[in-house]
Amino acid sequence: MSVIEVNNLTKSYAFGKGIFDVTFNVNSGEVVGFLGPNGAGKSTTMRHLMGFSIPDSGECKINGHDCAKEYYITKMNIGYLPGEPTLPQGLDGKAFVKMMEGLKGCHNDKLVESLCNRFELDLNQDIKKMSIGERRKLAVVTAFMSDPEVLLLDEPTSGLDPRMQEIFIEFIEEEKKRGKTILLSSHIFREVERLCDRIMIIKDGRIVASVSKDDISKGLKKTFEISFYNLASYESFSKLNYDFSERNREKLKVSIKLNNDSIDGFIKNIKNYNVKSFSEITMTLEDYFMKFYKTRGDFSE
Ligand SMILES: Nc1ncnc2c1ncn2[C@@H]1O[C@H](COP(=O)(O)OP(=O)(O)OP(=O)(O)O)[C@@H](O)[C@H]1O
Ligand SMILES: [Mg+2]
Known part of the structure; x- marks a missing residue:
């Protein structure tokens, strides 16, 4: 069942910037990585x-509720970690948590305490004295303190x-094991690789790819490097008729x-040659997606 539904979402800004016809779903319990270059x-x-x-046109929904028209319902279910958390300057951590509890209509001291312990955050500090990382941790604590079912995490670990x-x-x-539905934007492939079931790429405001992590690893060709003892x-x-990426x-x-x-036929074949060394070069998710950052790319490789 789709928890997050985005249908033909379009919002255009000046100079051809914005998002255009963005369509995707995130199912219940799914963790989707949202990758793409800056802007x-x-x-x-x-x-x-x-x-x-x-939106200029199109719509997005959470649990069937329109995010623009019924934001007071949808927001209650969401833990949002903005890309650049802006926090009020005149408060300390405790007062900010209290303010957010009021806005979110939640109160769970035990959960707040366990989040602060886990992320080693002292709520007694003034926000204006907090470092970038400490502010990010405060945003994490307030995003999770209502134990929301849906998480929108916009570059959650930047600054940590x-x-x-x-x-x-x-x-x-752990949240994933508890069945949370998560959309996570990130530039850190290691993070995406560990957490996400599916990866979506957005470029110039348009979704250019959406693939499951399993399909990527199955579809990847392996690269082998072979060096020989002699020119012959x-x-x-x-x-030979191989797909050479380098000679x-x-x-x-x-x-x-x-x-x-x-692979089996190849291994049987190379024993006929004077092979000095032979190694597999593992292609990472990063190698795979890098081409989308450079060019349009495709998934045929
Ligand atoms: N309120 C706005 N007014 C004008 N242009 C905007 C506005 N918000 C976003 N844009 C433009 O829309 C494009 C998409 O911006 P967005 O912040 O969504 O990118 P992003 O994928 O989150 O990038 P990053 O990885 O740098 O965080 C950018 O070109 C940005 O300048
Ligand atoms: Mg961003």
């Missing part, structure tokens, strides 16, 4: 889901140190791309 439209889409922006990033990822893994071996191997005559080295079905 692609991730935060704009999330702001529409929060009801902060009214590596240890805190790990603590945050572990926390989201290099030359005869180079003439280096000087270094007597080649790289070839293979899908899983052809």
